[in-house]
Amino acid sequence: MQQYMVQIIKNLKEKGYRQLNPESNNVYGRADSDAVYIVVIGSNHNLDSETLKKFNNKILLDVSSDSHRKVNLLNILITPNGMFDDMTKKIVEELDNVWLFTEDYGKLYIFENQPTDFDSLYDVIDKKTVVDNRRSQHNLIRIFGVVTPILLLLNILVYVACIFVYQPTELAVEVLAISEKGQYYRFLTSMFTHFGIAHLVGNMVILIALGARVENIIGRFNYVIVYIATGLTASFASYIDCFYNNTYAYSAGASGAIFGLLGVLVVIAFYNKGRVKDLSLINMLILFILTLVNGKMSEGIDNVAHVAGFAAGIVAGIVLLLTNQKVVKNSRL
Structure with missing residues (x-):
């Protein structure tokens, strides 16, 4: 999971996202004149929908209190493969702001009830992350x-x-x-x-x-x-x-x-x-x-x-x- 998380964070930073809390390594955000965009990156391992909802609500409350702009939030959950467990399926069913990124093929899964794009991040996450990871693998091959x-x-x-x-x-x-x-x-x-x-x-x-x-x-x-x-x-x-x-x-x-x-x-x-x-x-x-x-x-x-x-x-x-x-x-x- 680490290699893809690092790549996703790197691509978010290139788009202007910054870490919101130094003590929280997986929450990134950026603001423009009309809205605030928050991206939460994490693993689906042992994560249930209620825990994620509470975490999202806390972030929304904290950010909304400091800004009068509309706050948009997206969760990117990194999973081992495309065989999603019941807890992950329930998260997707009950929340409407979740993208799933699989480690096996580096593929982004967006279900019908989820946003098809978020702050123009789809291409950044789905394509550039895979390209960067392949480039990293190529560099390792070149070195060793x-x-x-x-x-x-x-x-x-x-x-x-x-x-x-x-x-x-x-x-x-x-x-x-x-x-x-x-x-x-x-x-x-x-x-x-x-x-x-x-x-x-x-x-x-x-x-x-x-x-x-x-x-x-x-x-x-x-x-x-x-x-x-x-x-x-x-x-x-x-x-x-x-x-x-x-x-x-x-x-x-x-x-x-x-x-x-x-x-x-x-x-x-x-x-x-x-x-x-x-x-x-x-x-x-x-x-x-x-x-x-x-x-x-x-x-x-x-x-x-x-x-x-x-x-x-x-x-x-x-x-x-x-x-x-x-x-x-x-x-x-």
Whole structure:
């Protein structure tokens, strides 16, 4: 209910309505030379007609005592859906100043005995509120993406599974398990496996920071392909390094795929003369270099996977810019 109430109040304020009492968050009004218009916004939950009548009469009495103009009052009750309960139906039957707004479809219901309009608010409430809400949802998608939260959830679920069901070493890249036992699924599962909460949180923070940006530019389908392809490239590179150099017993983490996303952004920034929205090419390259330096100075950080994922992301970014005009267009937005 909260999201629609906020939108309705916002639209009322744009039309000149003001909160009548700071202690009453749901009563708004405006006055012109001939009349005073009062709008009461609330929920139909456990609300009966007598309670609403008494509340309306109190408001009318308070406002009428301060003004000689005609006072008009409308109740907007927000309901979960269009399946109205008996108490709500009785309210509509006994009062002649009630509109019902449903949360499921963001739809305004006006019954035959109710005013078809009130201070020209019908279009404001019925259409603009839905448009504003859809715009708000679009902004959330633009900020967080659609695929990125799913990837975030997958990484968290795998981490939880590694606490209660598996050991991380059962899903990570491990030379003998792959070369001798044929457990090739580890190339994929290792992309979602982390050794400890710090490992998980560090990668997820960067995924949140970069993921939606890439998703909005290259599209959801391409984003999934790039994420998996660069992650698999990083896993395979790590396997080769471990096979020949015996670098690590196990390798896992989302960082290879994440650096693949960084590689895509670097290509797009280069194409856009050094920027992708609020990210600069220099800052992204500095991030990459600092990560490699940190990996060189620390134990347990697989720089081979980082470099391989980044390089695969560079290739993916170039291919997308050369073959997909939509990506070219979005990269300039």
